[in-house]
Amino acid sequence: MWLLLSPTALEAPFLRGEPFTFLGRKGLRGEGFLYLETGIGKVNAALTLAAWGGQNPVEKALLFGIAGAYPGTGLAPGAVVLVEEEVEADLGLRAGLEPLGFPALQVGERRYYNRFPLDPGLTQELAQVLGLKVVVGLTRDLVSESPEEAEALARQWGAQVESMEGAAFARACLALGVRGAELRAISNPAGVRDKKAWRVREAVEALEEAVGRILEG
Numbered sequence: 001m002w003l004l005l006s007p008t009a010l011e012a013p014f015l016r017g018e019p020f021t022f023l024g025r026k027g028l029r030g031e032g033f034l035y036l037e038t039g040i041g042k043v044n045a046a047l048t049l050a051a052w053g054g055q056n057p058v059e060k061a062l063l064f065g066i067a068g069a070y071p072g073t074g075l076a077p078g079a080v081v082l083v084e085e086e087v088e089a090d091l092g093l094r095a096g097l098e099p100l101g102f103p104a105l106q107v108g109e110r111r112y113y114n115r116f117p118l119d120p121g122l123t124q125e126l127a128q129v130l131g132l133k134v135v136v137g138l139t140r141d142l143v144s145e146s147p148e149e150a151e152a153l154a155r156q157w158g159a160q161v162e163s164m165e166g167a168a169f170a171r172a173c174l175a176l177g178v179r180g181a182e183l184r185a186i187s188n189p190a191g192v193r194d195k196k197a198w199r200v201r202e203a204v205e206a207l208e209e210a211v212g213r214i215l216e217g
Contacts, residue, residue: 001032001033001034001059001060002032002033002034002059002060002061002062002214002215003033003034003036003049003052003058003059003060003061003062004033004034004035004036004061004062004064004211005035005036005037005038005045005048005049005061005062005063005064005169006035006037006038006063006064006065007037007038007039007040007041007044007045007065007164007165008037008039008040008065009025009026009037010200010204011064011065011066011204011207012035012037012064012207012211013204014204014207014208014211014212015028015030015033015035015211016028016030017029017030017031017033017034017035018030022036022048022051022052023039023047023048023051025037025038025039025048031215032215033215036048036052038063038165040164040165041141041164041165041168042088042139042141042164042165042167042168043168044165045063045165045166045168045169045172046168046169046171046172049061049169049172049173049176049178050172050175050176053172053176053178058176058178059179060119060122060178060179060180060181061169061173061178061179061180061181062180062181062182062183062211062214063165063166063169063180063181063182063183064182064183064184064185064207064210064211065163065165065184065185065207066184066185066186066187066188066200066203066204066207067137067161067162067163067184067185067186067187068143068144068150068161068162068163068186068187068188068189068190068191068192069160069161069162069186069188069189069190070138070150070151070153070154070159070160070161070162070190071147071150071151071154071189071190071191072151072154073135073154073160073161075133075135075160075161075186076186077186077187077188077198077199077202077203078185078186078199078202078203078205078206079133079185079186079206080130080132080183080184080185080186080206080207080209080210081132081133081134081135081160081161081183081184081186082123082126082127082130082132082133082134082135082181082182082183082184083118083123083134083135083136083137083161083166083170083182083183083184084117084118084120084123084134084135084136085115085116085117085118085136085137085170086115086116086117086118086136086137086138086139086166086167086169086170086171086182087114087115087116087136087137087138087139087157087159087167088104088114088115088116088139088140088167088168088171089114089138089139089140089153089156089157089159090140090141090142091104091114092113092114096113096114097113097114098113098114104116104171105171105174105175107174107175112171112174114167116167116170116171116174117170117174118170118173118180118181118182119173119179119180119181121179122179122180122181123181126181126183126214129213129214129217130210130213130214132183132210135159135160135161136157136158136159136160136161137159137160137161137162137163137166137167137182137184138153138154138157138159138161138162138163138166138167139162139163139164139165139166139167139168140153140162140164141164143162143164143190144162144190144191145191145193146191147189147190147191147192148191149191150162150189150190150191151191153190154190161184161186161190162190163184166182166184169182170182183207183210183211183214185203185204185206185207185210186203187199187200187202187203188200
């Protein structure tokens with residue numbers, strides 16, 4: 001049974017199931033899955049997963065949604081990728097949290113500062129089934145507002161895509177011991193705020209195909 005999550009219900013119009021609400025947002029109970037709309041941003045994503053996981057067993061979780069692609073990645077609108085690691089780029093100093101000496105998360109002996117891996121086995125399994133590229137994601141509550149800012153972030157952190165939830169989801173999965181994967185469809189170049197350059201419909205159609213194949217498997 002998959003726990004599916006997306007920041008907005010607009011990214012999941014293709015899912016069909018019995019509706020309910022959770023934390024005031026949309027939920028669906030469907031065949032082989034349970035879906036939750038998390039709301040936009042890091043706090044909402046982590047809160048939704050933690051609140052649900054604290055009350056219900058979670059076998060495996062998938063965060064999916066649209067994202068921006070950084071310059072030079074070759075990822076055009078409509079492309080779909082899996083994220084193997086998320087960077088929380090607005091935590092701590094501009095250089096990250098590690099210079100301050102405080103980890104964001106510690107699991108056993110492992111300390112995590114600004115980088116949080118998704119489940120490697122689950123990610124590679126999905127990559128093979130779907131034939132998708134695996135990338136590094138970057139998460140900030142304040143998204144890039146210019147191509148120059150986007151390029152600088154990509155270069156500093158070695159990331160290919162940008163979202164507002166990925167690192168929080170990955171960190172919550174690590175803390176809760178949940179096998180988590182992240183699927184993103186490119187809707188726009190990161191840093192481009194002109195909605196005329198966005199291709200949200202194409203990205204959501206690509207999500208529909210990829211999520212459908214995951215549920216079929």
